[in-house]
Amino acid sequence: GRAPKKSRQPEKIKSRKGNTVGFKDPGSSQDIPKEVPYLLIGGGTASFTAFRAIKSSDPTAKVLIVSNEPYFPYMRPPLSKEIWFNPDRDVAKSLTFKQWNGSERSLFYEPEDFYIHCKDLLESENGGVAVARGWSIKRLDVLNKVAVLDDGEQVKYEKCLIATGATPRLTPVFEVALADENLRNNIKLFRNIDDFKDVFEAFEAAKAVAVVGGGFLGSELACAFGRRDHKKLKVIYQIFPESGNMGKLLPEYLSMWTSEKVRAEGVQVVPKTEIVGAKAKNDQVELTLSSGKTLLVDFVVVSVGVEPNTELAETSDLEVDPELGGYLVNTELQARTDLYIAGDCACFYDPRLGRRRIEHHDHAVVSGRLAGENMAGARNPYLHQSMFWSDLGPEVGYEAIGIVDSSLPTVGVFAKQSVNDTPQAVVEKTDEFDRSKTEQLPQECEKYLSEEEKSKLKDSKKLLPNPIDGEDYGKGVIFYLRDDVVVGIVLWNVFNRMSIARQVLKDQKKYDDLNEVAKLFNIHGE
């Protein structure tokens, strides 16, 4: 029989709201290589870093990325921070942001011409990376090392990485609301560039908005909204069940103090509250709170956490961690022979701190790099602790490492904040917004102190005792303990000290006096 005529127009890529945001590129899977040495599933940070690591071990490697987004790989952190402070109204088009020190950067890791067209990848003499955009992988045949595209075509691989990231979660109330045609446009999720464009546009027109969730995304976005509305013409609510912002992470006293900082950005913070109902009222949405009160807003951003994207587990016989979620992998990030997992969707074995799943940028970088090295022939274990950071505007920020969970016992040591102790100041000094990179800048890296330096520090300055009510938590160090061993550290408005924190975690010692350990961070100095 005759083959059916293929339509010329490539398939549309739809946003989560069903709008067309691009076209599959290449338009036909005939232009996607049938067999590649390296296949990376997902076009996010973990995949892109894996590509870089493969390229440095195997300089002529040919790497195919399959990404279901219409964009080339980009970073997400500025989407809830710096990009909102770009006074340029075209920012949603240019997708550039100003770092806190004013210098301009793009969200994209590389410009378009860095990438090879899918159909040219195998012929390319020097190798490189091609990105099939708008395509997804639906199933893997792990035994035969074959990946199946959404149109049923197959790609054979030698080594494969799954780095599919995570998708925003919904509470039952918002699940119902999102399915309601009259409400759909008032309910926003926030993960990617198209979500940013949607929320950015809606914010310009809005008079009242609500952010639901008190974690990273909710707190950063609420602060960004507050700053952007510098004329204070809008009402911005942030509603969450904990007693303060970042309550799952910070000890309660610091979390409540942080909420005061968020309020100072112009946000009406509503703690200890859940949303029990949402209904359409004209073009707006009326939220019913657990307190019985109602709020009328133009839109709600639901930021109540994410679910790792592990759909491939069901179709491909892969194992998912029943508690933490994510594909189970070993310390070398292997799920099966020649199959690796990195980033948000990996549940890996950390030989020091146990089984973990981490949803942060630097972990995506560290695990993506490790997976890439191992795919190219190394056999390295996950030993380098990743870090993370969060900024609540240019003046309050923190960096953290290890297991940082407010249900653990903590010890905090604080000092007075100076103008030098802000995210803006650190970016001004280093010209680098990405603090997993600031750490690596040689001039900024603090070496773990020698015995001599330690004793010098000891008699230098007196430290404050443990926090008491009403104290100013301008800057400090918070230790998180498990069985009396430090398993996590938050550096609160304290920057460029991560290598010291990393060393303290590595030591796994029981300390009699954490005030002594705090001195290593020299928080009273400049």
Ligand code: FAD
């Ligand atoms: P992702 O970046 O999610 O990439 C996965 C990609 O795979 C996506 O493009 C997805 O669409 C695609 N995909 C999924 N399934 C398939 C499939 N079957 N086939 C093909 N493609 C598929 N972390 C920090 O440490 N600091 C911050 O300041 C910070 N800020 C953030 C701000 C925002 C707004 C958001 C959303 C996150 C932020 N994070 C931050 C978290 C950080 O961005 C994530 O941890 C990181 O992006 C994870 O990288 P990843 O590569 O694992 O996944």
Ligand code: NAD
């Ligand atoms: P603008 O006055 O049009 O800015 C619009 C709004 O965005 C203002 O409220 C401004 O304070 C705020 N804003 C601008 N850049 C910001 C940033 N990076 N972080 C937080 N808020 C930011 O345009 P503009 O000239 O960029 O800003 C006005 C003033 O804000 C200047 O004095 C500038 O130095 C200062 N500012 C700059 C930074 C920075 O690092 N670029 C940070 C904070 C404030």
Ligand code: NAD
């Ligand atoms: P999160 O896990 O940080 O926070 C979840 C929050 O949801 C909780 O703090 C709680 O307040 C709220 N919540 C949970 N159940 C709820 C319920 N039933 N009703 C109301 N609220 C409820 O997740 P997020 O803030 O949504 O962030 C999304 C993802 O993006 C996460 O993976 C996060 O790590 C990542 N992210 C990271 C950063 C950063 O590292 N600086 C910044 C932005 C986003």
